[in-house]
Amino acid sequence: MNSNTTQNAFPIPTRIAVNGVELEVFEAGQHNAGNPIVLCHGWPDLAYTWRYQVPALVAAGYHVIAPNQRGFGASSRPTEVDAYDIEQLAGDLVALLDHFGYDDATFIGHDWGAFIVWSLTLLHPERVKRVICLSLPYLARGEMPWLDFMEAVLGSDYYFVHFNRQPGVADAVFDADPARFLNNLYRTNEPLLPPKPGMVMIEIARTETPAGDPMLNDSDLAVYTAAFENSGFTGGINWYRNLNRNWHLLADADPIIQQPALMIYGSRDAVAPAENLAAFVPNVEEISLDSGHWIQQERPEETNRVIVEWLARQEAVHG
Incomplete structure (x- = not known):
């Protein structure tokens, strides 16, 4: 294990210049x-979300590279919204591989990170060896741009739409009290309730009675709070503000992902499993864990076991 990390401490970061920005990168298992x-x-997350996975992956023989992606932590936060489109976010990861001298790598993504990993694999298939995604399955590119589709089906208060149609409004609410928003958002044992009217993320940020139980202990919450007090939330929200742009940027990509893939769902996650994932990802294995949305933090031991065992099977078959 890297001398900079233990079971109880996340690796010490370095800042690496890639693709016109600097990323704060946490590295272990050199x-x-x-x-x-x-x-x-x-979103709204950090490389720190993987604190339970890093030691397990190092022990399994991997060189682990976990960036705070652009807009997060101490990484660069460009002011232009289109600086956060999928070509830029994928380009950061390609440049990170170049920095370390790697032709390709296995990529693991959770939530928006999963969207980036799926999209990276479409845009730069030669740089992706294997895909592991948590919570968010492959998002098929339909005939209508994603944001327009969401607005038509889910309405203007749906938070993806609200972030775009009312820029700055949610950002200001979250920035006003990061600790409260993060503590209210990172919950376990939440009841699955039908959607309520209003903008759910703003409601979460303002509520005095969050559902479920807090997931982050005091020291973890302090890490998240310090990071977002420093960065604010706008950089990360700008990922959402490129959803239609991303739909256009992915227009010419072959939509079929051929790499071996593992998809991990949380059975109590509000994000629904894909009904036809194998149509777009033919070499996928799908697994569901008894978890809400924050799978790798809520069920770290099961997540580690599933990932490490799947990787071992892939190594045995494909090398």
Whole structure:
């Protein structure tokens, strides 16, 4: 294990210049050089989301690379909204591989990080060896741009739509009290309730009686709070503000992902499983864990076991 990390401490970050930005990168298992695995967080999240996975992956023989992606933590936060489109986010990861001298890697993504990993695999298939995604399955590119489709089906208060149609409004609410928003959002044992009217993320940020139980302990919450007090939420929300742009940017990509893939669902996650994932990802294995949305943090031991065993099977078959 890297001397900078223990079971109880996340690796010490370095800042790496890639693709016109600087990323704060947490690295472990350098002695496993030649066997890279890149971990991609979602929103509003950090590389720290993988704190339970890093030691397990190092022990399994991987060189673990976990960036705070652009807009998050101490990584660069460009002001232009289109600086957060999928070509830029995928380009950061390609440049990260170049920095370390890797032709390809296994990529793990959760939530928005899963969207980035799926899209990276479409845009740069030669750079992706294997795909592991949590919570968010492959999002098929339908005939209508994603945001327009969401607005038509789910309405203007749906938070993806609200982020786009009312720029700055939600950002200001979250920025006003990051600790409260994050503590209210990161919950376990939440009841699955039907959607309520209003903008759900703003409601979560303002509620005094969040559902379920807090998932983050005091020290974990302090890590998240300090990061978002420093960065604010706008950079990460700008990922959402490129949803239609991403739909256009992916127009010419072959929509079929051929790489071996593992899809991990939470059975109590509000994100629904895909009904036809194998149509777009023919070499996929799908697994469901008894979890809400924050799978790798809620069920770390089961998540680690599923990932490490799947990777071992892939190594045995494909090398």
